[in-house]
Amino acid sequence: MRHLDETVVGFARTLRAAGVGAHLDQVHAFFRALDEVDVLKESDVYWAGRLTLCADPDDLPRYDRCFAAYFSGETPRLVRRPAPPVVIFQQVPLPSRREREQGDDEPADVRLATASEIEVLRQRDVARLNAAERAEINRLIAMLDASTEERRSRRFAPASSGRLDPRRTVRAVLRGGGEVYRLHHRTHRRRPRRVVLLVDVSGSMSPYADALLRFAHAAVRSGGRTTEVFSVGTRLTRLTRELRHRDPDTAITAVSAAIPDWSGGTRLGAELKEFLDRFGRPGMARGAIVVIASDGWERGDAGLLAEQMAHLHRLAHRVVWANPHKARPGYQPLTAGMAAALPYIDDFVAGHSLAALDELAAMIGTGTGRRG
Amino acid sequence: MTQSTVSRTPASPAALAELLDQHEYLPDDGLATACFLALRMRRPLFLEGEAGVGKTSLATTLARVLGAPLIRLQCYEGLDAAQALYDWDFPRQLLHLRAAEAAGVTDVDKIESELYDRRFLVARPLLRAIETTPSVLLVDEVDRADDEFEAFLLEVLSDFTISIPELGTIHAEEPPVVVVTSNRTREVHDALKRRCLYHWLEHPSFEREVAIIRRRLPDATEGLAKRVAHAAQRLRAPDFLDGDLLKPPGVAETLDWTEALVALGARDLDPDTAAVTLGAVLKYREDTERVLKRGLGSLLDGA
Numbered sequence: 001m002r003h004l005d006e007t008v009v010g011f012a013r014t015l016r017a018a019g020v021g022a023h024l025d026q027v028h029a030f031f032r033a034l035d036e037v038d039v040l041k042e043s044d045v046y047w048a049g050r051l052t053l054c055a056d057p058d059d060l061p062r063y064d065r066c067f068a069a070y071f072s073g074e075t076p077r078l079v080r081r082p083a084p085p086v087v088i089f090q091q092v093p094l095p096s097r098r099e100r101e102q103g104d105d106e107p108a109d110v111r112l113a114t115a116s117e118i119e120v121l122r123q124r125d126v127a128r129l130n131a132a133e134r135a136e137i138n139r140l141i142a143m144l145d146a147s148t149e150e151r152r153s154r155r156f157a158p159a160s161s162g163r164l165d166p167r168r169t170v171r172a173v174l175r176g177g178g179e180v181y182r183l184h185h186r187t188h189r190r191r192p193r194r195v196v197l198l199v200d201v202s203g204s205m206s207p208y209a210d211a212l213l214r215f216a217h218a219a220v221r222s223g224g225r226t227t228e229v230f231s232v233g234t235r236l237t238r239l240t241r242e243l244r245h246r247d248p249d250t251a252i253t254a255v256s257a258a259i260p261d262w263s264g265g266t267r268l269g270a271e272l273k274e275f276l277d278r279f280g281r282p283g284m285a286r287g288a289i290v291v292i293a294s295d296g297w298e299r300g301d302a303g304l305l306a307e308q309m310a311h312l313h314r315l316a317h318r319v320v321w322a323n324p325h326k327a328r329p330g331y332q333p334l335t336a337g338m339a340a341a342l343p344y345i346d347d348f349v350a351g352h353s354l355a356a357l358d359e360l361a362a363m364i365g366t367g368t369g370r371r372g
Numbered sequence: 373m374t375q376s377t378v379s380r381t382p383a384s385p386a387a388l389a390e391l392l393d394q395h396e397y398l399p400d401d402g403l404a405t406a407c408f409l410a411l412r413m414r415r416p417l418f419l420e421g422e423a424g425v426g427k428t429s430l431a432t433t434l435a436r437v438l439g440a441p442l443i444r445l446q447c448y449e450g451l452d453a454a455q456a457l458y459d460w461d462f463p464r465q466l467l468h469l470r471a472a473e474a475a476g477v478t479d480v481d482k483i484e485s486e487l488y489d490r491r492f493l494v495a496r497p498l499l500r501a502i503e504t505t506p507s508v509l510l511v512d513e514v515d516r517a518d519d520e521f522e523a524f525l526l527e528v529l530s531d532f533t534i535s536i537p538e539l540g541t542i543h544a545e546e547p548p549v550v551v552v553t554s555n556r557t558r559e560v561h562d563a564l565k566r567r568c569l570y571h572w573l574e575h576p577s578f579e580r581e582v583a584i585i586r587r588r589l590p591d592a593t594e595g596l597a598k599r600v601a602h603a604a605q606r607l608r609a610p611d612f613l614d615g616d617l618l619k620p621p622g623v624a625e626t627l628d629w630t631e632a633l634v635a636l637g638a639r640d641l642d643p644d645t646a647a648v649t650l651g652a653v654l655k656y657r658e659d660t661e662r663v664l665k666r667g668l669g670s671l672l673d674g675a
Contacts, residue, residue, distance in 0.1 A: 026566055036412040047405035055565035057572050152450045166462035173469060286519045314559050
């Protein structure tokens with residue numbers, strides 16, 4: 001029989017390889033738990049491990065598999081962690097222009113969209129804007145100013161009315177020799193909610209990506225230091241820093257240099273998963289208003305997108321989806337990605353025109369909270 | 373002294389299950405082990421699961437088993453330290469100040485130190501749990517509080533010490549037994565869950581549910597309990613009406629339903645009695661409509 005320490009550490013390694021947290025402090029707890037139970041009883045060991053090493057319902061099936069494999073007497077085989085996604089450049093014939101146009105119309109019977117999967121690594125020229133667009137952007141900036149929805153912070157600030165502030169009042173009373181000449185009040189401080197924008201820059205979205213990124217710039221400029229912007233396509237790119245430039249044109253130029261996958265394909269589910277794993281779950285998406293600007297053309301697995309959207313919905317305060325195609329007459333959310341995401345969206349808007357973006361801004365600003 | 377909760381803990385998970393059973397809570401192996409380890413290791417127990425699987429009632433039963441008071445902190449958005457930890461009793465402080473003034477006390481330092489005496493401190497659930505030995509602290513629906521509150525809770529739960537600037541540090545003589553529940557409307561930080569024993573509560577199996585009904589409602593006949601439990605299991609099945617039910621019933625609803633049927637004098641569950649009592653088990657109009665549309669016969673079949 002293997003030594004207990006070795007067995008436990010090996011088991012924890014197996015779990016980590018399978019994607020269960022099994023952090024060091026949890027392994028310590030497992031050791032302590034084993035002291036308390038009958039280590040020769042399989043069910044006791046099973047529960048001691050499950051209670052201490054898992055921290056999420058998603059961990060449970062993985063734990064069960066590892067436990068069965070590891071303690072069945074076989075030599076433990078390390079389950080390889082899934083390799084990081086590698087982008088493979090592949091020459092695939094582009095769908096003809098006609099096909100793409102047909103695709104854009106979203107025929108009612110076609111459920112699986114055929115967005116191109118080729119990652120087109122090329123720079124998108126955004127310098128050529130006409131005057132109308134420029135005016136539109138300026139107006140957007142003006143509209144978004146000081147309009148981020150606020151949430152109540154746990155901390156207090158002095159106020160002219162509200163709950164009594166006992167500490168300050170008593171202090172004042174003492175200073176005045178015991179005379180109550182003024183009651184001090186306090187109220188909860190208000191803090192702006194974080195806004196996170198995920199802008200789809202894939203091929204099918206290219207007519208709108210410009211306007212949406214300019215919208216994102218306006219949001220970053222007016223939303224304070226908590227607003228975050230990412231581009232999604234075949235890669236997740238964080239654009240917040242680039243968008244901090246005061247001048248919209250400079251910002252967009254910087255953005256176009258930063259995005260490696262302009263007008264490529266879409267892997268929304270995988271991108272969303274990456275966003276949640278790297279940024280969202282550690283804190284960025286918690287209590288935030290998350291805006292996804294995409295047409296929902298998912299080339300990958302729509303099931304993954306649904307799963308990730310459910311996850312996002314649980315983390316975020318509100319999930320807003322802006323789909324430019326929504327404005328078309330007779331539009332039905334039939335693309336596999338859109339249909340999968342729909343149950344987890346709080347607000348479904350268009351975002352195809354200035355008026356629609358105005359609506360989106362208002363939604364971010366004054367929208368009522370789902371969990372008021 | 374610090375051994376008191378531990379020494380009262382039964383020798384094995386099975387013995388604890390027996391005790392919970394005596395107090396009308398029927399745990400499965402996993403839950404019994406979870407409670408056992410929580411008591412032995414003095415680690416908070418983090419319970420997650422759908423609404424109505426018995427998270428809160430476990431805490432109340434555990435308190436009864438240990439003969440300790442249950443101290444409950446119900447979480448909500450905007451919950452702050454003054455509501456969770458402590459607050460100063462402002463009117464009494466001022467009253468004291470006035471009394472001291474009337475008595476002609478002029479020593480300001482003395483008055484000030486008196487003002488921040490323990491007797492002017494209003495203990496909220498967390499402080500109360502730390503001061504009460506033994507006690508069971510239930511932090512209910514932690515997913516409803518803001519995420520900043522989790523960090524704060526984590527701090528309190530890791531050393532069971534609260535420092536009050538005006539008064540000093542209050543340390544728990546013996547850490548309370550802590551049960552934290554979450555309905556998973558929002559994801560709770562990993563750090564908090566790692567600090568706890570994590571248990572995912574499932575709906576009970578058919579046999580266990582029948583046993584729970586029989587135990588809690590002795591007036592219900594065995595046949596009725598079986599029919600109700602069968603219908604409840606059908607309603608919860610993921611493929612029932614394509615999983616479209618907004619709120620599948622929890623154990624609490626099953627018990628309500630049985631109680632309603634017993635009150636009506638029903639000895640069996642048939643479509644007619646089911647139709648008039650459906651409100652006890654389905655809490656959304658849409659759900660009731662869907663089930664009725666499909667026909668109550670199909671729900672009650674095969675029991």
